[in-house]
Amino acid sequence: MVIPEKLKELMSSGYQLTPETFSFLMQETDRDGIIDKILKIKPKEVILDLDTIKRIIKTDISETKLSDSEKKKQIEITEKKVIEKKIVQKSPPATIPRERKNKIDTQLEIINTPSMEVDRISVDRFHEYFVSRFKQISKIFEGRRDIKNIVNTRYLKSIDSRDEVSVIASVFSKTERSNGIFSFELEDLEGKIEAILVKKPQTIIQKAIHVLEDSILCFTGQWRRGLLYISDIFWPDIPYNKPVHYSEQDVFALFISDIHIGSRHFLKNLFMKSIKFLNSDLNSSKLNKIGEQVKYLFVAGDVVDGVGVYPNQDADLVLKNIKVQYLQASEYFEKINSDIEIIIIPGNHDAARAAEPQSPIRKEFAEELYEIDNIHLLGSPAYIKAHNVEILMSHGNSIIDINAAIRDIPNESAVPAMVEMLRNRHLVPIYGQRTPIMPDYIDQLVINRIPDIFHAGHTHLCEDSTYRNVTLISSGTFQSQTEYQKSMNINPNPGETYIINLKNLQRIGIDFKNIN
Structure with a gap:
């Protein structure tokens, strides 16, 4: 099959086509005109399905008369005003980090994190x-x-x-x-x-x-x-005798994800409880004792709610500027003890490339996060070694695709799909569904290195399990159910997650809703 040059140009511009879209454009007599229109409008969608193409065909280009430079200038002026206003209104910390009695030395190694930027797709x-x-x-x-x-x-x-x-x-x-x-x-x-x-x-x-x-x-x-x-x-699978790595001392890690700062459904009270836990500032001596031993905070994406991620999202936002969302996020993270290492990867709501593997959250949108010394902003997936324990972090975008493809897996679950990723030794085993893939000469989504802990988010479900000596953690969320989630039959577990002792990989479930 000979692919027309114009169609190659579209595919090289960063867009992926569904089979139906590809067939439609191959047969369409005005193919070049339609592709020119797509390239001029520059839709946000990475995967172009037939409905998107038909919507673009009906779009009047005159609706967007401003040049790109004029649009950029207007956006910059608006952002500047909003951010300046936010900085003036910045409130003092509700919880003040204090010195720990027994500081724990950092033993953190970033084994691998994607950072590639593909200019052209072919x-x-x-x-x-x-x-x-x-x-x-x-x-x-x-x-x-x-x-x-x-x-x-x-x-x-x-x-x-x-x-x-x-x-x-x-x-x-x-x-x-x-x-x-x-x-x-x-x-x-x-x-x-x-x-x-x-x-x-x-x-x-x-x-x-x-x-x-x-x-x-x-x-x-x-x-x-x-x-x-x-x-x-x-299946390629995980060996039954997979060795497990442990820390030599009692060191704890807290696993969270899907904070969604900027959403009107963001549960600030629950998130502040997690910060107080990390600072050993709760009204519970038992939890404060554990908090004193937490050295690592792993955040598996969706720090903010983002902008334009799903239909009518604007109605769900209290902060409608993504830079302001990250500014607010930096204020929260600054309240955490500075000797706690915070590892953050992006999710589909964050300001990062939508396609897998995701590059780190873009600095131009989150400068304040990059200025915090104990924050490590990585891509997704990321391999980290913390106190000798190897952790694989992925936002978990493909969980929904896997759930839909295997009828034995309930739609409202996360861990079974994570097991399938391990069995297939791949984080996005299915191509062409809801999870876009950015092709490179080396597939960075293959699970070559078997972790001790596999941490994912995305579903807002709090679940855990063990599969062939790999600890699985699906961290919950700090967002209540949105109208969009209701329409998708997603019932989240806000404020629920896990702490793990890296000395023995013992999991402790924690529900911040039940903590005063």
Whole structure:
């Protein structure tokens, strides 16, 4: 298929197209005119679906008469006025950090954090991205002793039949038929084959249900006349004997996310309780004693509510300027004891690239946060070692995609999808759904390094579990239910989260709603 130059220009401008949009533009006679209009309007959406394209077609460009420089100037003037007003009204801290009795030395190492900025997206870059994903996960399988007779698709196409072969492949498509039979299109670097699963044991059926499109798995079976009859499916997964790292001393970490400062649903009272806990300033000697031993605060994204993230968000905002939202956030974080290390990654509401992997919160929107010495602003995902314990932080944008793809997983849950990420050894295993991916020559979303703790947010649900020696934490939120969340049937757990003792990885649930 020859892709027209104009369509390549659109794809190189940072936009991703759904299959329906791609087909529409390929067939549209006024394709060049439509693409010119898209590039002129510059929609906020990264993934352009057919509804977005049709809306743009109907848009009158004359509605935006101001030049880009004029618009920028107006925005800067407005921001300056709002921020100056906010600084004048800045209130003194409600809780004053005090010196700790026993200071804990910092043992913090940033192992890896994405910071790349891709200027141009091309078809070649997408190709290299998926090749990188395939090669990285294939290496994980090649070290497995329970998988034998690994061959590629080119070899299979050259023979008529063979018993017990294994193919490492990307799941190009998956279809569940009404009679319970599953069919797959499997693809590796050599080509594509058809596969079918007709066995009835429930264990195999359950495996098929959990297969995600675009994931890299190993399929074992018999090859007969151009078709692979699947007998078993293997995931790259986490080894059963995965070693666990511990701190040598009692050191605690608090895990939070989804604060949403700037929203009228932001629960300031609960968030202030978390700050008082970190400062050992609560009316509870037991919690204050633990607070004295907290050295790390991990924030898994959505520090602020942002602007224009979802339809009619403006009605939910009390701070309608994102710089002011971050200014307010800096005031809260400044109240925390300066010897507590604060690690922050972005979420989909933050001023960072929407596509995964996300670069750190942009400095031009959050200068005050960057000025606080004990704050570490990282990208998502981020690998950190704190007192010898390895932590993987990801906002968890793809949790909703995974929940929608696997019928056995309840929509209102977080940990099951996090387990699927570990099993697939990838943080965004499905491509082309709600979670956009920014392609690079190396796929930074592959879980090559197995953490001791996997921390995510996004769902506003407070859950925890352990999977093959990996501690899973889905931190709650500091935002009450919004109208948008009601429409999505999201029932949040505000003020609920976990503290972990890094000496033994013991989890302690904490509900700030129940603390005076």
